Structure formats: structure tokens, C-alpha cells
Amino acid sequence: MLLEVRNVSRVFGAKTAVDRMSFTLDKPGFLGIIGRSGAGKSTFLRLVNRLTGASGGEIRFRGKNVLALRGAEMRAWQSQCAMIFQQFNLVPRMDVASNVLHGLLNRRSTLATMFSLWSDADIHRALEILDRLGIAEQAAKRAEALSGGQQQRVAIARALMQDPAIILADEPIASLDPMNAQIVMDSLRRIHDEDGRTVIANLHTLDTARRYCDRVIGMRDGRIVFDGRPDQLSAAVAREIYGANEHFSEAATSTSIDVLEPGDAELLPA
Amino acid sequence: MAYSIDEFHTDYTRHRARQLATFWTVAVLLLALTWATGQLAGFFRVTQLTLADGSRAEAWVLAAGLPRLGEYIEKTIPVLRVESIGADFAEWFWRWKTWARLLLETVLIGFLATFFGVTGGLLLSFTAARNLAPARWIFWATRRTLEIARTVPELVWALIFVFCFGVGPLAGVLAIAMHSTGALGKLYSEANENIDMRPVEGVKAAGGSWADQMRWGVLPQVIPNVISYTLLRFEINVRSSSIIGYVGAGGLGQELRTAISLQEYTNLSALFLIIFATVMVIDWASEKLRHRIIGLGKTA
Secondary structure: OOEEEEEEEEEEOOEEEEEEEEEEEOOOOEEEEEOOOOOOHHHHHHHHHOOOOOOEEEEEEOOEEHHHOOHHHHHHHHHHEEEEOOOOOOOOOOEHHHHHHHHHOOOOOHHHHHOOOOOHHHHHHHHHHHHHOOOHHHOOOEHHHOOHHHHHHHHHHHHHHOOOOEEEEEOOOOOOOHHHHHHHHHHHHHHHHHHOOEEEEEEOOHHHHHHHOOEEEEEEOOEEEEEEOHHHOOHHHHHHHHOOOHHHHHHHHOOHHHHOOOOHHHHOOO | OOOOHHHHHHHHHHHHHHHHHHHHHHHHHHHHHHHHHHHHOOOOOEEEEEOOOOOEEEEEHHHHHHHHHHHHHHHHOOOOOOOOHHHHHHHHOOOHHHHHHHHHHHHHHHHHHHHHHHHHHHHHHHHOOOOOOOOHHHHHHHHHHHHHHHHOOHHHHHHHHHHHHOOOHHHHHHHHHHHHHHHHHHHHHHHHHOOOOHHHHHHHHOOOOHHHHHHHHHHHHHHHHHHHHHHHHHHHHHHHHOOHHHHOOOOOHHHHHHHHHOOOHHHHHHHHHHHHHHHHHHHHHHHHHHHHHHHHHHHO
8 A cells, every 4th residue: 555544634723624534545646636725635735745734644655654753754754755836935046956956955964965065976866857857958047037837847856856756746837827837747747657656736627637637536625525537527526526606616627728739748848 | 975075074084183183192292201211311400510710600411511522522632733744643643553453453353253143143043033943942042042142231241251261352252242143143033034934845845854944945045134234243343342442352442441541632532533444444345245245136
């Protein structure tokens, strides 16, 4: 068993953000979590990465409960489940290569990380990863000078530098235009296909989930209301996830990413 | 119409009246407070003085004392004649060898104290920031430490350190460093509290330790502020180190003290000019440097 989520909850004061969530993942996959804002998608990913503490339950990765880890063991787990954020969360005033090398912070000595004493091999690997994502020529630029789509690819490069078993992507395309959204989603899919890494992505829209995921979990008010293959996402299921409002679920199901035809992405650097 | 012009007029008049009432209340309170504190400080005291013909008179203390300020300044003005200007200047700055050495000492005290102050203040500024402190009690403890370090005046620290380590510049360096740590730690920690937390979260999610988060998530964001505050502090510290010798902690201050207590008035004006010129030069240079750094931060 790769990942086992059992009765996980998170309560913020009077609000239950995640309510007894349970599901299992027996082999590496591309998992999408969909739902409205506030459904608990982000909180769940932050629980897995330990950015937020859980109020109850267990998350087992290869049998080990990661919610019980502390100190150095917890940081080692964090470096195994890389996180990608909606706002990229890069260090804006630093160059792209340094940002990518931050993926090694947990793997190198404190002395090396404090004074950024990276080995040539590390730097070489960072550049290789940037090259794989098609932005190697940006390596020396400041992160803040890049476009949103490029910054998100730097964030993916940082994640890959961690050599993670799982990549958690929290709304990775919500701040991007359709073309960049497609580049980013294609990159994530390719990383899954080629490296066999598990990707768990929070997505706003059904459509993106249908296109990229092997499996989709629908959340509403902190609970799982759907768990199945993307082709099982019917209009009725969408209403269940996004609410009864007809217009709202219509809007939620059709997305900006449709603007490009399938195959257009091959013309773009990925 | 739900809201007529008349209603508006009534509302507006009432609003104006409230504003005026607030203004006058505050004005009267401030005036009363100024009067009370002035009374306490002896501002309105009447004092006795002797007139030129030997008779005694009463006058307001400021009016009676102001001429004496002129008298004091007059005494510090040296005699400078056109025909012997070189010799007169030489006489005015007759101790220039000692003063030059002490001026160098003053600047060095200021520099070293700033160095220690920056190191201490920067290290403590992370745990003294509400959003970054790893635990509530650490936050509380560092905040109090910084407060104590900057509340105790430099002269008092100097007295304590002269007692511990003897007369000389070491005591001065430590005294000013102590005060700088407190003051800079406060300023730096406020800069830390205003940062964008997303990069910090990014580093944390990648498995970075608390130190990694500070080094890469926080420091790159606050470095322009840190440099700017540091340069400003250096100016202040050079000024402070020219006084600190008053209690035997090195620098020009000891000469100031001798000049004042032995009433060597022209020495006093010479020393004042030396300090003034030094501070002016540092002020000018650090402002240039600061603008360069801030300017660079914008364009790159």
C-alpha cells in the first residue's frame, strides 16, 4: 500500500475543514481532488505535507504514519512529498537555480545550506531538471523576473530536485492563463508517466481533472462525496460536488483550458 | 425620495458639530498637558539676578538665562587675526595629534560596536518576530532581552563595563554594541514581521529546517532594510562613541570632559568642530551608499 488515508480530520475553531477523510492509493497514480473553494482540498494537502497539523486520523505512507513524525523525521518526510503552490512560493529576489537547489535543503548539511555551498553535481542536476522543464536558459535570472507560468515550472523543478515519491500540487494552475496552465499540467502528467511519481493535484474544475487524472476525488464541506474514474464524473456528480445551483456547476465544469485543442501542447516547450 | 436635501443638511450639520467638538476637546487637553508639564520642568519659574549697577531684579528664568548662553559661546570662540591666521589656528587646534588619534579611536569604536550590534540584533531578530518565533516563550524572552539592552542608556552600560573591564575603548565598544543590539534587533524584527510568508512556506514544505526557513525564506526579503538600518546605526554610534569617553570608555569624550571641567573653552569649540565634521562626512557617505543599494534593489 502506497498511501493510506484513514479518518483524517482538521478542525479550525468552529469549522471542520477536513471531516473524517479516508481513501487509499495502492500504486503510483495521478490523483485529482476537485471541489469548491473551502471544500477542504488545500487543507488536506497541507496535512499530508505537515504544513498543518491534523486534529485526528492517520496518513500512512508505505505503512508508516506520517502524522506522527516529529523533528528531523518530519522534515525528511516533507522532502519526500514535494509541494507545489498556487502562488509558486519561490524566493523572489533569488535566482532560479538557487530556488531549484532549495529542494536539497533537507539532504545537505546545515553548513552547506546556510552558505549555499552546493557541489558541482548538485548544480548540474538542477540545470538538467530546468532543462527538462524547458526553462534552462532562465537559470541565472531572478525568480521574480519570470512570468507566472515560468515561475510555476521553477517550483516544479524545485519539487523534482527533492526526488519525491509524491508531488502535492495545490491549485497549480489557478493563477495561470490557459496556455501556461496547459504547459504546467502537461509537465506534471509527464513527470508521473516517465518517473512513476504519484501526483495529487487540487483542481478547481472538472474539466482539467477529466483530462489529466487517472482518478478523481470530489470533496464538499470537508468530506469525500465522489471517488472514481474521471469518466464516471456525470452531471449529477458535478451537482453533488459543486452544489445544486445549475449555473454555478455549469461554470465550474467548463474551463479556460479548453481554449487549446488537444495536441497544441506539443508545439509548446514543456 | 428616501433621503431629502433637508435630511442631508441636518445630518451634515450634526457631523460638523461633532467634528468641531472633538477638535476643541483635543486642543484644550493638549494645552492643559503642555502647561502642566511646563510647570513641572520649571519653565515658568522666576529667578533673581544682579543688574549691571549692582541692584537685584526678578526675571523669567529663560529671559534671564539666555544671555549667559551667548556668553558661553562667546568664550569658546578663539582669537583669530588675519596677520597671524596660521599661528592662531595652530593654537586653537594645539592638541591636534592627540585629537586625531582619539578621533580615529572614536570612529573605530563606532564601527566595531555596529558590527557586534548588527550580529547580535540580526540573530535575535528572527525569534523576536511574532510570525517567525518557533515558540511563544522564546519570542517573549528575546523581546524582553532586546528591550533591556536598549532601555539602559549607553552611558550607563559604559559605566558598568568600565567597572568590569577597566578604562579604555573596550568598555565603549561593548556599551554601544549592547545598545545597538537592542535597537537594531527591534527594527530588524519589525522588518521580519512585514515579510511575505509564502517563500518561507515554500522552504518549509521542501523539508527545510527553521534555520533554512530564516536564511532563505526571510533574509533575502529583508536584506535591503537591514543594510539601510545598519548604515543609519553606524552614524548614530559614531556620535555616541564621541560622548562615551566622558565616563572613561575611550574616544574623544574624555577630552570633552577635561575641556568642560577645566573650562578650556576654545578646546571645546575645536572638539565640537571635529565631531561635527566627522559626523557630516559619515552622514554623507552612508547616504550615498544607502541610495545606491536601495536603487540597485529596484532595478535588478
